[in-house]
Amino acid sequence: MRLSRMPLSLRVPVISAGLMVLVGLVASQQVLSALGAVQDARLRELARLHIDGLSVALGPDVLRRDVWEVFDTLDRARSAMDGKRMILTVVGDESGRVLAASDPRRAPVDSDMSGLLAGAGTLATISAAGADPMVRVAAPLVFQGRETGQILTELDVSDLVAERRRALAALVAGNALAISLLALGGYVVMRRILRPISLLAAQMESATGLPEPIPGDRIPKGDSELARLVQTYNAMSGAVEAKAEAERRLAERERFVSLGRLSSSLAHEINNPLGGLLNATDTILTYADRPDVVRSSAALIDRGLRHLRDVARATLDQNRIDRNGMRLALEDFDDLRTLFEPEATRLGLRLDWAVAASALPPLEAAPVRQIALNLLLNAAEAAESGGWVAFAADASDAELRLSIRDSGAGLPEASLRRLLTSDPMPPGGGVGLRLVHDLVAAGGGRIDHSRAVAATEITVTLPARAPC
């Protein structure tokens, strides 16, 4: 798993563990480097003392080229060191020939010293840093301020190398243990610290799709920042819940609002036939003995009552609570026309109504009716008196297409934003268009707006979706 894809509650502990490993490595490196420096300083001091001591002791003998005395001094120095540290010391004369060596078989008297000098360091440069258990150092042999020869010595540094190797092993083992414990501890502690974050993330992605508040007993104690964060989150989740509830109520109310807007037209629609109906009953009462008049008046009453029944049914349907889940039918478009036509008439608008579909895709009736009604009411409001409103419904197996056009001056910018975007709504103004937007979005559909010369068209496309 890539680090950037890890959840924060895992990533931070992993990073903290990684940092501890890094710190451990750097610390180990520092310790080894310090140990190396100490060892080198020790080695240089040792070599310097060794060579200085021999220079003092050998000076006169080298000056006299006294092979035996030089050897005797070296041999006694070797014996005194019990064969430790000093492996070989060679003293050469000014011409680079061996005068004597602690091991004459390795460096015979009068042999050329250059082979031995190759690869030898100086007192300032020798180091026990490599894996080589031996270092070779060469220095001039100075006596009475004059360089009388040279001295080369091989020092056994296997103990220093072994010491460093032991230190390395101890560091690796100790640090591995310490780092593992620290990293594990750091991981656990970070996980604990970040547990509220994990909880927060889990609550945000709850099954309901809405952020759920964190119970009070799970709010971290003692950590005021995280506690504040959780409390803030709880407050926000409450606000989101409240907003969703408010929207739900608003949508509920919108149904009544749209009906309310139709109420006067519908009242007229009911009232208008009543005069005719009352006249018909008067006629029947007056001409009760004339069957033809009674029959024609009864037919008139029948038509009027049927119309009234249609209007009442359409109004009830629009508002029925138990209509949720019902499938859209062609009759729903008749209902819409029944509801809207009186309003158009009242406003002096021409209404073009075209439902071309013979079969409809599976869709829930309530949102479609609400969408169409809201857009029709909006169009009626926009189209000025003497103008027109056109409704068209077209359908295939896959989708339903509604087209609402009007002769109005077009939607103002604020209304377009309500209809087409999820931008926050400015205060004031109706919620009808935003409800259309939300319903279409919930249904996975699309709203298109186009403006032609003296005509505005809003098209809603809804994909087929079986009512649940």
Next chain:
Amino acid sequence: MSQTLTRRQMIGSALGLALRPRLARADTSLRLGLTPVFLDNDAVVIARLRDALAEGTGQLIDLVQRRTYAEVTGLLLEGGVDAAWLCGYPYLQHENILSLLGVPSWRGAPLYQSYLITAPDDPASGLADLRGGVHAFSDPDSNSGWLVTASDLSRVGERPETFFRRTMFAYGHRNVVRAVASGLSRSGSVDGYVWEVLAQLEPDLARATKVITKSEWLGFPPFVALRERIGTSPVTALQDALLGMTGTDPGRAALQSLQLDAVTPGHPGLFGGIRARMQDLAG
């Protein structure tokens, strides 16, 4: 009163008698010069020799060691020491003014040999094979450690300085053995008596060398004194102590440490071989 004084005088006289010999000893300690004709690096040997001579002479003994034969010979000639254990070669060099006090007897005779030694794996079987090598001598005044080899070369018309690529003086027979054993020199001229004693005391060191040739038997390094001082009490005391070492426990212990039988009176004729070599060298 007079009795008291007398008693005090008596006590004082008794104290004086008791203290006098010790004071006298300290004032007149005998001085014996030593050269590395034996294992002069062994403190136990030196201590036993001092004890033996102190026992034999009844006096304190001051054993004087120097690095070279020449220094000890010089001390003897100028009277810095009462007597000295010298090599036969410097004895003969100053034969006209020196006299023998005694000659140690080793393995039944007052004689010893000079050995020519090399490393055990050296193919050389004689002096002639050592040409061009590095050679260690003991001391320029040593018979076994120089004269024998130098005279051998002289007899065939060679000189050490040219026959060998390089020569060195190690000033001590044990040092010659060390030089050869370590590889510092290819070969060495060494006192046979010292080599044999080393072979028992420090077998590892001696085994790191091998003897390729031995000289004829020559007079063992003698104890000598200035002839003019022969008969003086310090010299006589020393001579008596030397010759009487086998008669005292400390004397026998010292002889055992030195692996010698006794110190015999000796006579100048023992050193004929050395004298002959000196003449050969002088050409």
